[in-house]
Amino acid sequence: MENLFETLVDRLRRGIVSFVYRKKDGTERHACGTLYGIGHTIKGNKKHQQCKYTLAYYDVDCKGWRSFVIDNLVEVGELRKGTIEEHHDICLALVVKLKEKMKKEGVTAFAYRKTDGSIRHAHGILSDNIDITGQYFVYFDIDKQEERKFRIDAFIGIGELIEIDNTIPFENKTQTRSKVYNEFSRLDIKTILANKGIDIEDTENFMVIDLLPELNKEQLKDLICKAAERLTTL
Numbered sequence: 001m002e003n004l005f006e007t008l009v010d011r012l013r014r015g016i017v018s019f020v021y022r023k024k025d026g027t028e029r030h031a032c033g034t035l036y037g038i039g040h041t042i043k044g045n046k047k048h049q050q051c052k053y054t055l056a057y058y059d060v061d062c063k064g065w066r067s068f069v070i071d072n073l074v075e076v077g078e079l080r081k082g083t084i085e086e087h088h089d090i091c092l093a094l095v096v097k098l099k100e101k102m103k104k105e106g107v108t109a110f111a112y113r114k115t116d117g118s119i120r121h122a123h124g125i126l127s128d129n130i131d132i133t134g135q136y137f138v139y140f141d142i143d144k145q146e147e148r149k150f151r152i153d154a155f156i157g158i159g160e161l162i163e164i165d166n167t168i169p170f171e172n173k174t175q176t177r178s179k180v181y182n183e184f185s186r187l188d189i190k191t192i193l194a195n196k197g198i199d200i201e202d203t204e205n206f207m208v209i210d211l212l213p214e215l216n217k218e219q220l221k222d223l224i225c226k227a228a229e230r231l232t233t234l
């Protein structure tokens with residue numbers, strides 16, 4: 001049982017896994033879940049009461065947090081990568097968990113991937129402001145002493161740097177980043193300037209029209225669609 005449980009935890013930390021466990025009524029439940037971004041949470045009152053220990057995980061099918069008694073684990077299935085939609089749902093659930101933790105405990109450690117692909121580990125608290133697009137999470141960064149935000153789909157996990165395993169990709173990052181990069185409405189000027197070798201502070205001579213040569217075919221299409229939508233409202 002111990003080896004089976006260790007196998008499950010190892011796979012859950014690397015992606016989405018199908019597994020089977022017995023419920024309280026004795027029936028078996030076929031679950032599909034992950035521990036990506038949250039490590040694993042084992043709860044129990046006394047060490048000698050192994051049957052009382054439970055594992056909390058994110059259930060992909062139910063789109064929420066569930067748990068089961070560790071000793072009731074029956075079978076561990078194969079590991080697979082999550083789809084873009086599944087990744088979004090998981091990140092959204094993690095952000096909700098992050099908000100709850102910040103509200104309850106104050107300063108919270110977490111990590112997310114920046115637009116250039118690098119990972120930022122931050123310590124933050126809740127901000128009074130929110131992102132009206134619903135695509136970003138706004139927080140007050142304790143280390144930088146300023147309000148910052150990150151894209152929800154770029155969220156990696158909650159905890160100190162040593163607690164978060166960033167070596168194993170959970171999603172197809174190339175596919176996701178390409179999709180985001182090709183959407184004009186989600187393309188930030190800082191990334192374009194960085195690709196052009198221009199410092200963010202030195203922008204007074206960089207005109208809006210100068211953005212056009214930097215856009216690819218997909219971005220231009222998205223820009224035209226957004227412009228057409230805007231024209232209909234004027």
